Amino acid sequence: MSAPDTDLQRLVGKPWKKPPFIQRNWLRWTLILGFFAYLVAAFMTIEVNWSRVYEGLERGKQFVLAFTSPDFTTRSGDIYEGMVESIVMTVAASVVGIGISIPIALGAARNVAPLPVYLICRSIIAISRALQEIIVAILLVAIFGFGPLAGFLTLSFATIGFLSKLLAEDIESMDRVQAEAIKASGARWSQWINYGVQPQVMPRLIGLSMYRIDINFRESAILGLVGAGGIGATLNTAFDRYEYDTAAAILLIIIVIVMALEYLSGIIRARVQ
Amino acid sequence: MPVLETEGLKQWHRRTGRESLGHWVMWLIGVAVFAYCWQQISQATTWFFVWDAPTIAEDIWTRATPPKWEYITQLGKPIWDTLNIATLGTIIALVLAVPVAFLAARNTTPSALVIRPIALLIIVATRSINSLIWALLLIAIIGPGVFAGVIAIAIRSIGFCAKLLYEAIEEIDETQVEAIKATGASRWQVMAYGIVPQILPAFAGIAVFRWDINIRESTVLGLVGAGGIGLQLSSSLNVLAWPQVSLILLVILAAVVISEWVSAKVRGAII
Numbered sequence: 212m213s214a215p216d217t218d219l220q221r222l223v224g225k226p227w228k229k230p231p232f233i234q235r236n237w238l239r240w241t242l243i244l245g246f247f248a249y250l251v252a253a254f255m256t257i258e259v260n261w262s263r264v265y266e267g268l269e270r271g272k273q274f275v276l277a278f279t280s281p282d283f284t285t286r287s288g289d290i291y292e293g294m295v296e297s298i299v300m301t302v303a304a305s306v307v308g309i310g311i312s313i314p315i316a317l318g319a320a321r322n323v324a325p326l327p328v329y330l331i332c333r334s335i336i337a338i339s340r341a342l343q344e345i346i347v348a349i350l351l352v353a354i355f356g357f358g359p360l361a362g363f364l365t366l367s368f369a370t371i372g373f374l375s376k377l378l379a380e381d382i383e384s385m386d387r388v389q390a391e392a393i394k395a396s397g398a399r400w401s402q403w404i405n406y407g408v409q410p411q412v413m414p415r416l417i418g419l420s421m422y423r424i425d426i427n428f429r430e431s432a433i434l435g436l437v438g439a440g441g442i443g444a445t446l447n448t449a450f451d452r453y454e455y456d457t458a459a460a461i462l463l464i465i466i467v468i469v470m471a472l473e474y475l476s477g478i479i480r481a482r483v484q
Numbered sequence: 485m486p487v488l489e490t491e492g493l494k495q496w497h498r499r500t501g502r503e504s505l506g507h508w509v510m511w512l513i514g515v516a517v518f519a520y521c522w523q524q525i526s527q528a529t530t531w532f533f534v535w536d537a538p539t540i541a542e543d544i545w546t547r548a549t550p551p552k553w554e555y556i557t558q559l560g561k562p563i564w565d566t567l568n569i570a571t572l573g574t575i576i577a578l579v580l581a582v583p584v585a586f587l588a589a590r591n592t593t594p595s596a597l598v599i600r601p602i603a604l605l606i607i608v609a610t611r612s613i614n615s616l617i618w619a620l621l622l623i624a625i626i627g628p629g630v631f632a633g634v635i636a637i638a639i640r641s642i643g644f645c646a647k648l649l650y651e652a653i654e655e656i657d658e659t660q661v662e663a664i665k666a667t668g669a670s671r672w673q674v675m676a677y678g679i680v681p682q683i684l685p686a687f688a689g690i691a692v693f694r695w696d697i698n699i700r701e702s703t704v705l706g707l708v709g710a711g712g713i714g715l716q717l718s719s720s721l722n723v724l725a726w727p728q729v730s731l732i733l734l735v736i737l738a739a740v741v742i743s744e745w746v747s748a749k750v751r752g753a754i755i
Contacts, residue, residue, distance in 0.1 A: 303521040356533035469612035
């Protein structure tokens with residue numbers, strides 16, 4: 212607080228002011244100015260064709276209206292096939308992905324695995340996390356051909372990075388005492404994992420698996436865009452042909468399934484924890 | 485404790501007989517479902533191509549290496565576009581997510597019966613549809629380009645940011661709010677001085693976290709025509725220019741790693 216500068220302020224005291232979020236003056240102003248400079252630069256380089264946008268508003272309205280009268284029937288065969296393929300890919304990829312990520316998670320936990328194994332498993336996780344699903348899907352479609360196999364492999368690969376990392380962190384933060392007690396009873400390594408480690412991380416594993424199934428389903432909806440099977444191809448075709456009512460129907464189905472999965476995973480997670 | 489007696493010896497088991505039967509049935513159903521799914525995938529696959537895959541992969545690898553380094557001069561503008569899509573999209577999303585989050589949080593919503601479900605619906609609907617699908621939709625509506633990408637990222641991020649933010653709002657310390665209320669503050673003053681300071685760190689963390697995710701997502705938006713480096717990727721893929729593809733993938737990888745590093749640093753500084 213600086214010294215009061217008027218008579219009145221000396222009498223009643225200075226009014227309180229909210230302290231700024233960033234305390235250092237120069238840093239705050241540099242950040243604010245830099246931010247605005249960036250915004251101006253960004254807006255300068257974005258070309259928006261406003262007349263095109265205006266034209267499109269009519270179509271946008273049609274699309275919003277399509278949500279009030281989605282067309283489930285005309286393309287019901289295509290929608291059904293795409294959905295079944297998406298769900299099949301999700302289930303298979305989740306099972307395989309979770310199955311592979313458990314040993315990798317064990318290897319990537321420093322308190323379970325020796326250093327060389329740890330480094331190998333951590334690098335597998337890093338690779339899997341750095342590559343996005345859709346890019347992996349493009350490469351795998353180029354290698355394995357069109358179809359759900361490429362999508363299945365993509366999702367399995369992505370599951371490994373996600374699940375192993377989080378599970379490994381959970382294993383690393385487990386309670387050592389319980390694991391020690393199992394070891395003290397003369398357990399083999401496999402028994403130690405089974406009775407000392409596994410019960411501690413099981414709730415987290417189930418929760419993460421449910422969450423990953425949810426993500427996998429959402430991702431499987433876009434893999435079709437690059438030819439890796441699933442509902443995405445049907446959706447893309449519907450957009451290309453301006454069949455907004457069919458597209459709206461597909462989007463509604465996706466939203467409903469995602470909501471159902473989220474609800475289900477909430478129940479399961481509440482039960483295991 | 486499930487203990488079975490066999491030949492006069494007590495033996496400890498992990499589960500009772502009924503429990504282990506239940507486990508077996510669950511495993512059986514699980515395996516059957518998986519087998520069915522695998523069969524479906526297998527039917528839709530041309531196995532000839534799969535057996536051929538190692539040769540194809542090797543072929544692509546030899547075509548893609550070494551990357552065409554001089555092509556990097558043409559990637560400056562696409563990278564800048566990608567950065568803009570992610571950043572502007574995140575900013576728009578945050579501006580829209582804050583009111584949605586306040587409407588969705590149990591302790592700040594004006595009406596738990598009408599408005600809260602609507603806000604929750606907005607959150608679920610925007611979150612469950614991938615940004616690529618939003619981009620596809622917006623391109624049909626407002627035409628291809630960076631603008632469609634920005635809007636797609638913005639819409640997709642609303643749900644994510646609003647969900648995390650409203651959870652943060654629900655977890656605030658009520659006594660601080662009470663204290664501000666006791667001074668005779670109005671509804672908006674309670675928000676500004678009682679709630680906002682408590683969620684500000686969470687807000688900043690969410691913003692940076694989502695920005696990091698958006699950088700990843702905006703690199704591929706170009707595949708459907710919504711601007712950014714993905715446009716270059718898809719055109720290079722279409723003409724099978726594999727050396728360019730490998731260079732673009734390296735650039736994307738670098739962008740992702742850098743954005744993750746930046747976000748980790750900033751979050752470390754805030755929290």
